[in-house]
Amino acid sequence: MTPAPFPLPPPRGRRTLLNAGALTGSNLWRIAVSFLLQIAVARRLGLEALGHYTLLMAVLNIGQVLSELGLPLLLVRDLARRPDLRRARLRQALIVQGAAALITAAGLVALTALLPTGSPLRPALWWIAASWPLYAALSACETLFQAAERMELLLGVEAAINLLTALASIGVLWLHGTVVHLAAVVALAQVVSVLARQARPFLGLALADVLLQRLDMVLVGLVGGATTAGLYSAAYNLVRVAVKIIQSVWRALYPTLSRLSAQAPARYRRWLGLSLRYGLPACGGAAAVGAVLAAPLLALLYGVLRILLWVMPLFFVESALITHFLVQQRPHAALRLTAAHVAAMALLLPPGVWLGGAVGAAWAALLAQAAGVLVGLLRTAQPIPRGGA
Known part of the structure; x- marks a missing residue:
């Protein structure tokens, strides 16, 4: 016999609106911070450095998606129906996503060997690679909040981390830092984030x-x-x-x-x-x-x-x-x-x-x-x- 669904309280429209507002606020805040940082990099370091910074952020985003393996979408769907499995799925997600992040980071480090020895992108990419295992842990925790329909708990943490990253990056620029130092700021921000708080088609999505x-x-x-x-x-x-x-x-x-x-x-x-x-x-x-x-x-x-x-x-x-x-x-x-x-x-x-x-x-x-x-x-x-x- 098929087990009965795990009982849940009836949905509330106010809860959904709160979740949508939290996610929207988080996205808009992230866009604003990114835009201001790009302006600061262009004014302080020039267009070539801005190009390097943009490339690093693109590599960062792609690596984050690869380290997740599409699991967040899959887990949100399943855990919204079976919240009793959240603790077990968290452990599994931490192990699987952590391993994927380490493999992805190792691949990026190997690819940096193709760059010229004096290229500023090499150490910057190493910092980006170092951030992926930390992001994998953060992603697994965020997935549980989303499955529990408590996205507002993420808004404050993400807003604080993005603001901290922006202030640290501006400080680095003020002290005549380079894109390598900016990449280090992004990697270290993942540490603060972790401390603060059928997968193939989902990876494809x-x-x-x-x-x-x-x-x-x-x-x-x-x-x-x-x-x-x-x-x-x-x-x-x-x-x-x-x-x-x-x-x-x-x-x-x-x-x-x-x-x-x-x-x-x-x-x-x-x-x-x-x-x-x-x-x-x-x-x-x-x-x-x-x-x-x-x-x-x-x-x-x-x-x-x-x-x-x-x-x-x-x-x-x-x-x-x-x-x-x-x-x-x-x-x-x-x-x-x-x-x-x-x-x-x-x-x-x-x-x-x-x-x-x-x-x-x-x-x-x-x-x-x-x-x-x-x-x-x-x-x-x-x-x-x-x-x-």
């Missing part, structure tokens, strides 16, 4: 998310040059704030929906339907208002921004589809959706930039987003509810 965050910028820069990349990046950074808010909302809903799917399917359909019923018009309305206001306020970016704004409602639908697939234990469908988005981005961006510059890149990004949504809709066995009871 996490890696694809990193690619979607970075791939368009890389391709636009390679094909269109610095000016085109600058225009596209400036417009996309404005849209990125809304994208992070949407991600935060669906991450907050994910454990709740996962629990409801197992224990109360009717309530799951109602919650998912209501999320789409109110969220999609909100995103569409924000895109329309933004497109109107962009003309007088941002004349230089208007052509690019008015196109990229319509990524928001499509991204909202894509996030809903991915969440639906994960909750329904269909991670491969979510992976195929995201893979289609990445593939469309890689195919459409180069000709888009070549034919239309930054505006062409914006159209390519919008079409790639639409392709991901289309693949997701085609793979939906049962229609996502529209709302109501």
Whole structure:
């Protein structure tokens, strides 16, 4: 006989709103701190050092995703339904993610041997590699908070750590430090963070998310040059704030929906339907208002921004589809959706930039987003509810 689901209290809308607010605040704070640090690095050390710093942060993010092995998404889904397994799963996650982080760090250290002996990137990358095992421990603990739908406990810790990292980095710059010292600050911040507080498709989803965050910028820069990349990046950074808010909302809903799917399917359909019923018009309305206001306020970016704004409602639908697939234990469908988005981005961006510059890149990004949504809709066995009871 199949064991009865572990009993849980009924979901509360206020709790979900609190979780979404905590995740949104954390993401927005991280974006603001990163932006200010990039300005400080450029002004103090120059554009070449800024390029090195940006590369180091990209390597840091990719290594963090590899060290997680996609386990957070898998564990949040399962532990939201079976909270009695949290202690055992924490130990397992610490062991598996810690081992993956050590292997990833060893691989990066080996790759640094290919760099010139005097390159400042070599010691900086060593510091980045040293931070990954510490991040793996932090990630495992954060996963438990997310599965327990207590994301607000993470907000204060992350805000404090990001502020500490920013202040330490500014201090290093003031003392004429280099990118090596900045990398050391990032690695040591992981120590403070740890002290303060079926996985393959899930790893693919996490890696694809990193690619979607970075791939368009890389391709636009390679094909269109610095000016085109600058225009596209400036417009996309404005849209990125809304994208992070949407991600935060669906991450907050994910454990709740996962629990409801197992224990109360009717309530799951109602919650998912209501999320789409109110969220999609909100995103569409924000895109329309933004497109109107962009003309007088941002004349230089208007052509690019008015196109990229319509990524928001499509991204909202894509996030809903991915969440639906994960909750329904269909991670491969979510992976195929995201893979289609990445593939469309890689195919459409180069000709888009070549034919239309930054505006062409914006159209390519919008079409790639639409392709991901289309693949997701085609793979939906049962229609996502529209709302109501």
